[in-house]
Amino acid sequence: MNSDTESLPETLAARLTRVQERVAQAALRSGRDPEAVTLVAVSKTKPFAMIAELAGAGQVDFGENRLEELWEKVEMAEKAALPDIRWHAIGTIQSRKSKQAIGPFALVHSVDTRKLATRLSRDATAAGQTVNALLEVNISGEDSKHGFTRQALLADLPDLLALPGLHIQGLMTMAPLESEAEDTRPVFRQLRLLRDELAERFPQRDWRHLSMGMTNDFEVAIEEGATIVRVGTAIFGKREIN
Numbered sequence: 001m002n003s004d005t006e007s008l009p010e011t012l013a014a015r016l017t018r019v020q021e022r023v024a025q026a027a028l029r030s031g032r033d034p035e036a037v038t039l040v041a042v043s044k045t046k047p048f049a050m051i052a053e054l055a056g057a058g059q060v061d062f063g064e065n066r067l068e069e070l071w072e073k074v075e076m077a078e079k080a081a082l083p084d085i086r087w088h089a090i091g092t093i094q095s096r097k098s099k100q101a102i103g104p105f106a107l108v109h110s111v112d113t114r115k116l117a118t119r120l121s122r123d124a125t126a127a128g129q130t131v132n133a134l135l136e137v138n139i140s141g142e143d144s145k146h147g148f149t150r151q152a153l154l155a156d157l158p159d160l161l162a163l164p165g166l167h168i169q170g171l172m173t174m175a176p177l178e179s180e181a182e183d184t185r186p187v188f189r190q191l192r193l194l195r196d197e198l199a200e201r202f203p204q205r206d207w208r209h210l211s212m213g214m215t216n217d218f219e220v221a222i223e224e225g226a227t228i229v230r231v232g233t234a235i236f237g238k239r240e241i242n
Helices: 012-029 048-056 067-079 095-101 114-126 150-161 181-201 218-223
Strands: 038-042 061-064 086-089 107-111 131-136 166-172 209-211 228-231
Touching: 012 038, 012 048, 012 218, 048 067, 061 067, 067 086, 067 095, 095 114, 107 114, 107 166, 107 209, 107 228, 114 131, 114 150, 114 166, 150 166, 150 181, 166 181, 181 209, 181 218, 209 228, 218 228
Parallel strands: 038 061, 038 228, 061 086, 086 107, 107 131, 131 166, 166 209
Antiparallel strands: none
16 A cells, blocks of 8 residues: 555544444443444534535434534535434533424433423423433532432432423433543443433333443443443544634
């Protein structure tokens, strides 16, 4: 292979394939079916052309942090006739913007307070919809992280599960950024154990999902039971810093 070929940038499709292979290998290592893990391509700040290219390569699930940007890309996808995309709202949502989270989204990952959950349910009910949602838990206890503490979640959960416009489908967390992916394992394990505990306490409810793991640590998260991983940099490349 000549130096010119070696210097060519890796295509988006090639990056996607490599991440898909890593997802599958991590699942198989832990005795799981790779099909049980959903790969969400985190497309925040990336141009829609990149989303369209990845959709053409077979990627279905995309995640956005900002609701304004998410809605812009939903409209672009409709105009481009890309109806098979499943959109995920993965960023922090201010409760005053709860109405913007009511839409054609597969999942809202970041319901992090009782106040937000109540407003989402109210707005969804008013719109004749139901929001599929995950409860964000601050497992690591970091001040910089959003989410319920374990104690607050256990106290609020009966009321949260009773909200008519909210279909809770599991839990989400953000692990600390560690230099070694293995160091995040305890956080992912604690979220899985908490989910298992809730499934025992409330067996009639839906606890199918654990959204955890990003570019740095998604393989460890899968080994610990993640059903959804949110991967941006490994697919899209590093974000440019202005």
